[in-house]
Amino acid sequence: MSRTSREVxxxxxxxxxxxxxxxxxxxxxxxxxxxxxxxxxxxxAHFVAVCRAHGKMRYAELVFQQAxxxxxxxxxxxxxxxxxxxxxxxxxxxxxxxxxxxxxxxxYTFAPLMKSCCNVSDSKVGKCVHGEILKLGxxxxxxxxxxxxxxxxxxxEMGNAKKVFDxxxxxxxxxxxxxxxxxxxxxDIDMGLFLFRKMRERSIVSWNSxxxxxxxxxxxxxxxxxxxxxxxxxxxxxxxxxxxxVLPVCARLGALDVGNRLYTYAQSSGLFRDFITVGNxxxxxxCKCGDLETxxxxxxxxxxxxxISWNTLISGLAFNGKGELGVDLFEEMLSRGVKPNDSxxxxxxxxxxxxxxxxxxRHFFSLMTAKHKILPKLEHYGxxxxxxxxxxxxxxxxxxxxxxxxxxxxxxxxxxLSASRNHGDVKLAExxxxxxxxxxxxxxxxxVLLSNIYAEEGKWDEVDKLRVLMKExxxxxxxxxxxxx
Numbered sequence: 001m002s003r004t005s006r007e008v009x010x011x012x013x014x015x016x017x018x019x020x021x022x023x024x025x026x027x028x029x030x031x032x033x034x035x036x037x038x039x040x041x042x043x044x045a046h047f048v049a050v051c052r053a054h055g056k057m058r059y060a061e062l063v064f065q066q067a068x069x070x071x072x073x074x075x076x077x078x079x080x081x082x083x084x085x086x087x088x089x090x091x092x093x094x095x096x097x098x099x100x101x102x103x104x105x106x107x108y109t110f111a112p113l114m115k116s117c118c119n120v121s122d123s124k125v126g127k128c129v130h131g132e133i134l135k136l137g138x139x140x141x142x143x144x145x146x147x148x149x150x151x152x153x154x155x156x157e158m159g160n161a162k163k164v165f166d167x168x169x170x171x172x173x174x175x176x177x178x179x180x181x182x183x184x185x186x187x188d189i190d191m192g193l194f195l196f197r198k199m200r201e202r203s204i205v206s207w208n209s210x211x212x213x214x215x216x217x218x219x220x221x222x223x224x225x226x227x228x229x230x231x232x233x234x235x236x237x238x239x240x241x242x243x244x245x246v247l248p249v250c251a252r253l254g255a256l257d258v259g260n261r262l263y264t265y266a267q268s269s270g271l272f273r274d275f276i277t278v279g280n281x282x283x284x285x286x287c288k289c290g291d292l293e294t295x296x297x298x299x300x301x302x303x304x305x306x307x308i309s310w311n312t313l314i315s316g317l318a319f320n321g322k323g324e325l326g327v328d329l330f331e332e333m334l335s336r337g338v339k340p341n342d343s344x345x346x347x348x349x350x351x352x353x354x355x356x357x358x359x360x361x362r363h364f365f366s367l368m369t370a371k372h373k374i375l376p377k378l379e380h381y382g383x384x385x386x387x388x389x390x391x392x393x394x395x396x397x398x399x400x401x402x403x404x405x406x407x408x409x410x411x412x413x414x415x416x417l418s419a420s421r422n423h424g425d426v427k428l429a430e431x432x433x434x435x436x437x438x439x440x441x442x443x444x445x446x447x448v449l450l451s452n453i454y455a456e457e458g459k460w461d462e463v464d465k466l467r468v469l470m471k472e473x474x475x476x477x478x479x480x481x482x483x484x485x
Contacts, residue, residue: 029047029063032047039067039068039069041067041069041070041071041073041074042073044063044064044067044070044074044077045071045073045074045076045077046077047060047063048060048063048064048074048077048078048081049077049080049081051063051081052077052080052081052084052085055085057081057082057085057087060078060081061078061090064078070098070101070103071103072098072103072104072105072106072109075094075095075097075098075101075103075105075109076105076106076108076109076112078091078094079091079094079095079098079109079112079113079116080108080112082094082116083112083113083115083116084112084115086119088115088116088117088118088119088120089116089120091112091113091116092113092116092117092120092125092129095109095113095129104136105132105136105138106138107138107141107143107144110129110132110133110138110141110144110147111141111143111144111146111147112147113129113147114126114129114130114144114147114148114150114151115147115150117129117147117151118150118151118154123155123157126151126152126155130148130151133148139164142168142170142172145164145168145175146174146175146178148164149161149164149165149175149178149179149182150178152164152182153178153179153181153182153185154182156182156185156186158182158183158186158188158191161178161179161182162179165179173199173201173202173203173205173206176195176199176202176206177203177205177206177209179192179195180192180195180196180206180209180210180213181209181213183195184209184210184213184217185213187217189213189214189217189219192210192213193210193214193222196210196226202233202235202236203236204236204239204241204242207226207227207230207236207242208239208241208242208245210226211223211226211227211230211242211245211246211249212241212245214226215245215246215248215249220249220252220253221253223245223246223249224246224249224250224253224255224258227242227246227249227258230242237269238262238265238269238271239271240271240274240275240277240278243262243265243266243271243278243281244277244278244281246258246262247259247262247281247282247284247285248281248284248285248288250262250285251284251285251288251289252288254289256289256291259285259286259289262282263282263285263298266278266282272301272302273303276302276304276305276306276308276309279298279299279302279304279305279309280306280308280309280312282298283295283298283299283302283309283312283313283316284312284316286298286316287312287313287315287316287317287319287320288316290320292316292317292320292322295313295316296313299312299313305338307338307339307340307341307343307344308343310329310330310333310338310340310344311341311343311344311347313326313329314326314329314330314333314344314347314348314351315343315346315347315350317329317351318347318348318350318351318353318354319350319354321354322351323350323351323352323353323354323355323356323357324351324355324357326347326348326350326351326355327348327351327352327355327357327360330344330347330348330351330364339372340372340374341374342368342374342377342379342380345364345365345368345374345376345380346377346379346380346383348364349361349364349365349380349383349384349387350383352364352383352387353383353386353387353390356387356390356391357387358387358388358391358393361383361384361387365380365384368380377406378404378406378408378409378412381400381401381404381406381408381412382409382411382412382415384397384400385397385400385401385412385415385416386415386419388400388419389415389416389418389419389420389423390419390422392419392423394416394419394420394423394425394428397416397419398416398428398431401413401416408435409439410436410439410440413432413435413436413439414432414436416428416432417429417432417433417436417449420432426453426457429449429453430450430453433446433449433450433453434450437450437469441473441475442473442475443475444470444475444476447466447469447470447475450466451463451466451467454466
């Protein structure tokens with residue numbers, strides 16, 4: 001390459017990494033075409049990297065296809081580009097092309113390639129790539145090993161992940177976090193907690209991952225203990241994820257003092273101002289604790305709200321027996337132009353059920369499809385059937401269930417059973433119980449109730465049939481217990 005060409009090449013590289021490069025890609029491309037540098041692998045590799053950074057991998061692909069003799073950096077740039085842009089199959093395809101061209105991969109090839117293997121459904125591909133790494137002796141590189149461990153944890157093959165982990169002489173916080181997340185994901189929370197305890201250095205991700213895993217597995221007290229340890233440790237302040245994870249734990253445990261402190265912290269740290277999710281979690285926390293006054297105040301103080309914010313408070317009002325207030329809030333939401341979703345309608349219909357607002361319920365159920373084009377789900381039908389049943393509209397409730405586009409579940413039949421018994425509709429109760437027996441063949445209570453109905457009507461043959469059915473299904477009548485000492 002002549003001195004002039006090298007100068008032009010350096011100038012093009014400067015332009016590529018200029019902050020205005022996104023708007024000048026076509027101009028830069030034309031520039032190196034004009035100077036016949038379109039086969040310069042160095043320029044092409046940098047051009048692909050810039051395309052990747054700006055989400056223009058299709059453009060990068062077209063330029064790459066013109067390269068006559070792509071070298072290792074250019075192949076690596078394409079592999080990484082496809083990997084980070086969510087096109088793992090293309091990343092693997094470029095790797096195959098690279099091998100066919102006789103270009104030997106290096107550690108910069110395999111780090112993004114293993115990331116692609118995490119995102120393809122076939123784990124055999126990842127194992128083949130791991131084999132290539134071992135064959136070339138590149139497993140000693142930290143970035144490559146992180147990729148391998150991430151692949152195996154993603155595939156939930158923790159035996160292979162631990163084998164690679166145990167062979168590592170240097171383990172950074174990323175690799176520890178991957179292992180902890182992997183064990184917790186596969187249900188081995190104790191091993192995840194064991195590794196967490198062994199960590200010399202942690203990140204906020206480490207703390208959040210452990211707290212979240214414990215909470216999701218129903219170990220709320222331990223989750224709160226780990227959160228308290230994090231505060232005592234003092235190295236990390238709670239972030240958005242911490243607050244959103246810990247507040248539901250506080251609600252389930254009734255740890256109002258911890259929840260109050262988190263709310264105060266969220267206000268002083270700016271998390272409440274900056275993250276809608278934090279505000280939503282605080283509203284939900286106070287609703288679950290039954291403190292609707294504070295929940296409403298927090299809702300009003302939120303600088304930004306989304307449909308989830310409104311849904312959270314509406315549902316909270318419903319489940320705390322304040323259905324009329326929930327309906328008022330839903331109507332305010334509509335008046336402010338906030339578009340409801342299917343969860344919004346579950347919330348307001350639940351409000352109608354608890355407040356006995358039959359006409360409002362009918363109106364909202366109709367509005368959902370007529371105005372907002374939301375197809376009712378099983379939950380919506382369940383709310384309406386419950387509302388109609390409680391209001392004594394048993395035939396309408398029965399017709400609603402009969403004409404549903406999906407199969408009713410046990411909860412829905414249970415609400416119809418309750419309504420039919422309260423309003424003395426024996427036929428509907430009989431039908432509901434038959435359906436419940438089919439859906440819950442193990443529940444002896446349903447058999448007993450149906451047997452009692454048959455006995456009251458003198459249908460002793462049906463009583464005998466039920467007893468035979470219970471015997472065939474090995475269903476035993478629950479033993480009665482007395483609370484009298």
